[in-house]
Amino acid sequence: QKEVEQNSGPLSVPEGAIASLNCTYSDRGSQSFFWYRQYSGKSPELIMFIYSNGDKEDGRFTAQLNKASQYVSLLIRDSQPSDSATYLCAGDSGGSNYKLTFGKGTLLTVNP
Amino acid sequence: DTEVTQTPKHLVMGMTNKKSLKCEQHMGHRAMYWYKQKAKKPPELMFVYSYEKLSINESVPSRFSPECPNSSLLNLHLHALQPEDSALYLCASSQEARGRKQFFGPGTRLTVL
Numbered sequence: 001q002k003e004v005e006q007n008s009g010p011l012s013v014p015e016g017a018i019a020s021l022n023c024t025y026s027d028r029g030s031q032s033f034f035w036y037r038q039y040s041g042k043s044p045e046l047i048m049f050i051y052s053n054g055d056k057e058d059g060r061f062t063a064q065l066n067k068a069s070q071y072v073s074l075l076i077r078d079s080q081p082s083d084s085a086t087y088l089c090a091g092d093s094g095g096s097n098y099k100l101t102f103g104k105g106t107l108l109t110v111n112p
Numbered sequence: 113d114t115e116v117t118q119t120p121k122h123l124v125m126g127m128t129n130k131k132s133l134k135c136e137q138h139m140g141h142r143a144m145y146w147y148k149q150k151a152k153k154p155p156e157l158m159f160v161y162s163y164e165k166l167s168i169n170e171s172v173p174s175r176f177s178p179e180c181p182n183s184s185l186l187n188l189h190l191h192a193l194q195p196e197d198s199a200l201y202l203c204a205s206s207q208e209a210r211g212r213k214q215f216f217g218p219g220t221r222l223t224v225l
Contacts, residue, residue, distance in 0.1 A: 102154035
């Protein structure tokens with residue numbers, strides 16, 4: 001059973017702090033990883049993707065991938081109340097499979 | 113432009129009704145997906161179309177019937193649904209298969225009475 005596990009949260013951080021969201025995966029064949037942000041009642045929005053080991057930065061967001069440890073993380077710097085949402089980690093299945101395996105999501109609350 | 117549109121936004125139907133959900137994208141993506149999402153759960157894959165052909169059916173009950181009339185459109189026909197089918201139905205598309213970035217539409221909130 002291919003699984004993506006996320007720290008269950010909820011995670012609460014003060015405004016301006018760094019929020020750290022973590023994810024582990026079981027399928028060593030997974031090549032690509034995605035972070036989606038989902039506001040309550042809305043659809044998931046792709047905010048970061050990472051294919052290679054190391055860090056990838058985009059504005060206040062940094063995605064980190066460690067394939068040896070099968071670990072993916074998302075750091076949000078200078079957290080804002082508008083970052084309060086559920087963050088979904090997803091990994092592909094490698095090969096020619098189209099499927100993404102989603103984690104259960106971590107609810108992040110940024111307190112003003 | 114990374115927009116996927118879905119209609120209707122909300123749908124209420126009885127168990128004997130027939131209705132359809134519509135999804136459209138104009139990004140030239142060749143893979144399109146239907147997901148179902150229940151509250152506080154991650155999206156659950158239902159169907160995948162690649163190059164207008166059904167590629168994956170995740171053992172979805174036959175009361176859900178997908179259709180891909182062309183590379184930009186994806187429909188989900190609904191018939192004889194159950195109250196437990198009430199959920200947010202999400203359409204997504206990606207440029208290619210193999211785990212390329214999937215972009216979600218806003219979803220259709222379906223309530224089955």
